[in-house]
Amino acid sequence: MDLQGLKLAVVGATGAVGQETLRLIEDRYPQHTNLKLLASKRSAGRKINVNGATFTVSEATEDSFDDVDIAFISVSTEASLHFGPIAAAAGAMVIDDSSAFRMDPKVPLVVPEVNGDDLAWHDGIVSIPNCSTTPLVMVAHPLRQASPIRRILADTYQSVSGAGGAAMNELRDQTRTVMHGGPAEPQAQPQAIAFNVFPHIDGFTATGYTREEEKMINESRKILHEPEMAVSATCVRVPVFVSHCVAAHLEFDQPVSPGEARELLNGMPGVTVQDDPAQGVYPTPVEAAGRDDVFVGRIRQDASHPNGLAMWVVTDNLVKGAALNALQIAEHAVERGEVHGLR
Amino acid sequence: MDLQGLKLAVVGATGAVGQETLRLIEDRYPQHTNLKLLASKRSAGRKINVNGATFTVSEATEDSFDDVDIAFISVSTEASLHFGPIAAAAGAMVIDDSSAFRMDPKVPLVVPEVNGDDLAWHDGIVSIPNCSTTPLVMVAHPLRQASPIRRILADTYQSVSGAGGAAMNELRDQTRTVMHGGPAEPQAQPQAIAFNVFPHIDGFTATGYTREEEKMINESRKILHEPEMAVSATCVRVPVFVSHCVAAHLEFDQPVSPGEARELLNGMPGVTVQDDPAQGVYPTPVEAAGRDDVFVGRIRQDASHPNGLAMWVVTDNLVKGAALNALQIAEHAVERGEVHGLR
Numbered sequence: 001m002d003l004q005g006l007k008l009a010v011v012g013a014t015g016a017v018g019q020e021t022l023r024l025i026e027d028r029y030p031q032h033t034n035l036k037l038l039a040s041k042r043s044a045g046r047k048i049n050v051n052g053a054t055f056t057v058s059e060a061t062e063d064s065f066d067d068v069d070i071a072f073i074s075v076s077t078e079a080s081l082h083f084g085p086i087a088a089a090a091g092a093m094v095i096d097d098s099s100a101f102r103m104d105p106k107v108p109l110v111v112p113e114v115n116g117d118d119l120a121w122h123d124g125i126v127s128i129p130n131c132s133t134t135p136l137v138m139v140a141h142p143l144r145q146a147s148p149i150r151r152i153l154a155d156t157y158q159s160v161s162g163a164g165g166a167a168m169n170e171l172r173d174q175t176r177t178v179m180h181g182g183p184a185e186p187q188a189q190p191q192a193i194a195f196n197v198f199p200h201i202d203g204f205t206a207t208g209y210t211r212e213e214e215k216m217i218n219e220s221r222k223i224l225h226e227p228e229m230a231v232s233a234t235c236v237r238v239p240v241f242v243s244h245c246v247a248a249h250l251e252f253d254q255p256v257s258p259g260e261a262r263e264l265l266n267g268m269p270g271v272t273v274q275d276d277p278a279q280g281v282y283p284t285p286v287e288a289a290g291r292d293d294v295f296v297g298r299i300r301q302d303a304s305h306p307n308g309l310a311m312w313v314v315t316d317n318l319v320k321g322a323a324l325n326a327l328q329i330a331e332h333a334v335e336r337g338e339v340h341g342l343r
Numbered sequence: 344m345d346l347q348g349l350k351l352a353v354v355g356a357t358g359a360v361g362q363e364t365l366r367l368i369e370d371r372y373p374q375h376t377n378l379k380l381l382a383s384k385r386s387a388g389r390k391i392n393v394n395g396a397t398f399t400v401s402e403a404t405e406d407s408f409d410d411v412d413i414a415f416i417s418v419s420t421e422a423s424l425h426f427g428p429i430a431a432a433a434g435a436m437v438i439d440d441s442s443a444f445r446m447d448p449k450v451p452l453v454v455p456e457v458n459g460d461d462l463a464w465h466d467g468i469v470s471i472p473n474c475s476t477t478p479l480v481m482v483a484h485p486l487r488q489a490s491p492i493r494r495i496l497a498d499t500y501q502s503v504s505g506a507g508g509a510a511m512n513e514l515r516d517q518t519r520t521v522m523h524g525g526p527a528e529p530q531a532q533p534q535a536i537a538f539n540v541f542p543h544i545d546g547f548t549a550t551g552y553t554r555e556e557e558k559m560i561n562e563s564r565k566i567l568h569e570p571e572m573a574v575s576a577t578c579v580r581v582p583v584f585v586s587h588c589v590a591a592h593l594e595f596d597q598p599v600s601p602g603e604a605r606e607l608l609n610g611m612p613g614v615t616v617q618d619d620p621a622q623g624v625y626p627t628p629v630e631a632a633g634r635d636d637v638f639v640g641r642i643r644q645d646a647s648h649p650n651g652l653a654m655w656v657v658t659d660n661l662v663k664g665a666a667l668n669a670l671q672i673a674e675h676a677v678e679r680g681e682v683h684g685l686r
Contacts, residue, residue: 151647155498155590157540157579171538175518184629195514195583196629197500199590199641199655204620208601208643217646232647234590234655236500239582240538247498247542247577258551277547286527286539298542300551303560304494304575312542312577 003330004029006069006339009092011060011083013037014046016165017074017097020323022050028327038064040075065090070330070339073097074322088124093339095126095326099211102127102219109222111325112332113270114141119329119338126329129223130215131321132156132235132244135313137223138294138320140250142268144224146260147252147307151230154216157238157245158201159285162317163189171239193239201235210235243285244321246313255307258299265296270320275299283314291316292324346673347372349412349682352435354403354426356380357389359508360417360440363666365393371670381407383418408433413673413682416440417665431467436682438469438669442554445470445562452565454668455675456613457484462672462681469672472566473558474664475499475578475587478656480566481637481663483593485611487567489603490595490650494573497559500581500588501544502628505660506532514582536582544578553578586628587664589656598650601642608639613663618642626657634659635667 008025012018018039025032033053039046044059058064060079065071065087073080073087073096080098087094101107108118109127114137119126129137136154143149160167166188174184174194184192191198201212209217216233220226265273274283275297283295295314302308315321333339351368355361361382368375376396381403382389389400401407403422408414408430416423416430416439423441430437444450451461452470457480462469472480479497486492503510509531517527517537527535534541544555552560559576563569608616617626618640626638638657645651658664676682 153496153592153647155577157500157581172522176522179515179519190623191627192629196627197581197583197588198627199588199625200620200623207646208620208641209646210620230647232592232645232651232653234498234641234653236588236590238500238540240540245540245542245579247579249496249575277543277551277553280533280543282542284534284539284541286535298551298577302575303550303552304496304573308575310575310577 002029003070003334004032005034006334007034007036007067009036009038009065009068009071011038011071012074013048013057014039014043015074016161016168017318017322020318021072021074021326022048024323024327026051036064036068062086065092068092070095072326084125093126093330093333094124095128095329097128097322097326099130099215101125102129103222109219110329111137111223112328113138113268115223115225116332119333119336122338126333128322128325128329129219130212131162131317132158132212132246133216133219133223134321134325135244135294135315136216136246136248137220138268138271139248139265139296139311139313140220140224142264142271143250143256143261145264146256147254149226149229149250149252151251152220153249154231154233155247156233156235157240158235159240159242159244159317160189160193160237161242162201162244168241171241175239189237193237195239197236197238199234199236201237240285242289242316242318243314244317245285248311248313249302250309251305252307256309258301258309261299261309270294271296273297282312285314288314289316290319292319294320345372346413346677347375348377349677350377350379350410352379352381352408352411352414354381354414355417356391356400357382357386358417359504359511360661360665363661364415364417364669365391367666367670369394379407379411405429408435411435413438415669427468436469436673436676437467438471438672440471440665440669442473442558444468445472446565452562453672454480454566455671456481456611458566458568459675462676462679465681469676471665471668471672472562473555474505474660475501475555475589476559476562476566477664477668478587478637478658479559479589479591480563481611481614482591482608482639482654482656483563483567485607485614486593486599486604488607489599490597492569492572492593492595494594495563496592497574497576498590499576499578500583501578502583502585502587502660503532503536503580504585505544505587511584514584518582532580536580538582540579540581542577542579544580583628585632585659585661586657587660588628591654591656592645593652594648595650599652601644601652604642604652613637614639616640625655628657631657632659633662635662637663
């Protein structure tokens with residue numbers, strides 16, 4: 001069972017995640033042309049080729065969704081808040097990539113390999129997690145078979161594509177400027193990014209955490225069905241184009257050996273263990289870019305806790321961190337018969 | 344009391360840290376020309392201006408240290424192992440920047456603001472810590488006044504200058520190549536560094552940790568006189584030229600509030616608190632580069648532990664992380680009368 005024959009709308013089709021969604025549709029459904037490409041007024045009129053057919057991007061409006069089976073929305077939180085309910089009311093299943101609905105108790109927040117069963121209670125809208133949450137829960141979930149998780153500490157190394165196409169252009173242009181001796185003048189991001197890092201992704205809250213960090217904390221708890229689980233994170237932007245990395249420290253109820261962890265992670269669909277450091281084998285963002293899986297390496301007994309494991313997790317934030325996870329949710333929902341009102 | 348009038352040798356004078364040492368001597372002792380610049384045979388003969396005088400770099404040999412009061416050694420561990428004992432036997436006080444002697448129980452490992460008293464028992468050689476250890480203990484030490492530290496988790500974002508001048512050149516050249524569409528071909532480092540990060544600094548040990556990570560663990564314990572303290576680290580190279588960052592999570596015996604932590608850190612010589620995230624105030628490597636202090640921000644109650652604090656620490660790894668710490672050790676030792684056999 002797959003998405004063949006369904007009318008798919010891609011909202012934000014000209015954005016970094018939208019483009020990745022179209023690339024994945026070509027990969028997985030090379031015949032599929034039953035598509036509607038939507039975007040803001042600014043991008044309307046652009047032509048995009050998908051599977052040999054040329055589509056004109058339309059402006060998303062209240063009337064855009066009447067003939068749509070599944071709408072993949074990857075735009076701003078504000079636009080999601082507007083179009084999500086409209087598309088759902090028009091009968092489309094909405095799979096939304098923003099933070100608009102993620103913590104809404106009526107909206108499942110889904111990584112299919114982890115909590116695909118939560119699709120059972122969707123009411124038209126399903127959210128996908130933030131791009132640094134997904135890899136974390138993909139490795140945490142299988143390890144729970146060994147022992148319950150008591151605590152997760154996650155410090156991230158996040159690429160600029162997580163901030164969108166403008167931030168990617170800024171990294172490229174600013175790097176060129178700085179290499180020619182010019183000044184770094186941040187516009188798309190809060191600080192200079194060329195040859196720099198900064199712990200500032202999304203805004204700050206009263207707790208001193210950023211909203212990005214609170215997403216990792218709250219979304220992990222929701223996906224893993226562990227509302228009280230202790231989680232902390234520092235989210236850091238690094239001058240990398242694509243893929244997010246996480247230095248993760250997990251504490252379990254009982255000791256879990258690195259060997260047992262590798263075995264459980266090897267058995268997890270969508271996870272690839274790359275862990276032979278003596279041979280230089282561990283994941284890096286450049287090598288993970290464009291690939292489907294969550295890559296994990298540097299798995300070791302955490303020296304600071306008898307029941308702890310430390311590891312290094314890398315994922316293409318546009319693929320499994322966003323577009324692929326959304327497509328997999330759609331496929332899973334179709335398979336389960338959870339796409340309501342299929343035409 | 345200062346270093347004026349003493350014969351100072353800089354071993355590794357043409358390297359990244361050696362150059363920083365000379366710059367700091369010019370800053371702090373603008374009249375001082377009682378210097379001897381030493382390096383490997385390869386660099387011998389190079390001319391370097393310091394305080395208006397021109398020095399010719401000599402090859403370091405067994406006879407180089409007979410007239411030297413203090414020798415700052417910043418070369419390879421192998422060269423330190425060779426020249427450290429020779430210089431000490433010749434009567435010089437050796438301040439060594441390598442890992443050669445750091446864990447030697449007869450060698451103090453010193454950050455003057457933290458454990459300057461350990462200079463009392465030196466026997467000719469004093470080690471300075473690894474450049475990611477120093478900032479960590481500079482923030483951990485004052486916080487112990489509030490409550491004993493039970494555990495430290497530290498994930499790092501380390502610049503290429505920590506790997507020396509060749510790695511800095513590689514970042515520049517490889518970035519240019521990649522921006523022109525060429526391949527990244529790592530030579531000075533184990534992986535591509537242009538627009539990439541990798542958790543591989545120094546070699547791997549049987550525990551799955553790198554030696555760099557084990558340095559942070561073992562050196563922190565030695566400097567803080569806490570041989571059993573629980574410490575873990577993931578050390579990651581990032582495409583930044585200068586300054587190392589640490590995302591640190593500290594657990595205390597009792598709760599410590601962010602306000603109390605800021606007050607204690609404000610009172611610590613050599614530490615500057617930059618912590619007003621709502622106004623975009625937190626340290627970054629680009630802004631810390633070339634400055635003396637350890638900068639700390641993002642200080643917050645750790646959401647995952649009732650007695651925990653999370654924070655973000657940034658330091659110029661060549662300055663307080665290396666050359667400045669060495670000079671401060673020398674100044675402190677002179678002040679205490681711990682430079683033996685002064686001529």
